Amino acid sequence: MAADARLGPEGPPLRYPVDGVSVAIRQLPGSVRGAQTRRLVLPGAGRATLTRGEAVASFDYAAADLMGVLNTLYRMRFFDLPTDLVARYSVYLNDDGVVGTSHMRLLDRASTEVCVRLADYEKCVRYADGEPAALDALVRQLNAEADQRVAAARTK
Numbered sequence: 200m201a202a203d204a205r206l207g208p209e210g211p212p213l214r215y216p217v218d219g220v221s222v223a224i225r226q227l228p229g230s231v232r233g234a235q236t237r238r239l240v241l242p243g244a245g246r247a248t249l250t251r252g253e254a255v256a257s258f259d260y261a262a263a264d265l266m267g268v269l270n271t272l273y274r275m276r277f278f279d280l281p282t283d284l285v286a287r288y289s290v291y292l293n294d295d296g297v298v299g300t301s302h303m304r305l306l307d308r309a310s311t312e313v314c315v316r317l318a319d320y321e322k323c324v325r326y327a328d329g330e331p332a333a334l335d336a337l338v339r340q341l342n343a344e345a346d347q348r349v350a351a352a353r354t355k
Contacts, residue, residue, distance in 0.1 A: 211278050215318035217262050218244035220269070222315050224338055229309035239345050241265055249345045258348040268341065272315060275333040277324065284326040285310050311338055 220243035228234030235252035247260035272278075287303045313334060314323040329335045 211315075211317050211320050211322065215320075216243075217265075218242075219318035220265060220316065222265065222268055222272075222313070222341075224341060225312045225314075226338075226342075227310050227312070230307040231309065234309075237342070239341060241268065241341070247345065247348075249349055256349040256352070258345070258352045260348075268337070269315075271337055275331070275337070277313075277315065277334065278322050280324045280331065280334075282323055282325065284324065284330065311335070313338065 222241045224237075224239045226237040228236065236250075238248075238250040240248045241260050241264075243262055243265055246257040248255060248257045250256075285308065289301045289303075291299050291301060293299055308327050310325055310327040312323055312325040314321060324334065326334060
């Protein structure tokens, strides 16, 4: 990893304290009536929180589990992804033979934003429609685990 030019001064730091790490996932329902925003925060120190609309629940989340999440993010090259994957680009051909580019932002569509904080560095990626698949799979896994941990904490 040290040979990657995007680490260090131009990207995530090479060393940072675990209590300066957090992974936050925010799912926005778009224009779906009655749907709630969901936010999951996994800190390097302290308790994780899951917010659904106005309801907030917390649960234990070990630093070792967070290291597994970070390793998955590094493997998928999360820090190299563009910050906005919701915007759609396309090209078209004008009558005069010139190719144009169109950029469309879909502000009212359901989307997910993943933010990773490593000390003073933060990288956020917003995506929709399950792409990129590896990031979406991680988000689904983390949400399922959070739901299980919250349910288990309630039964104690």
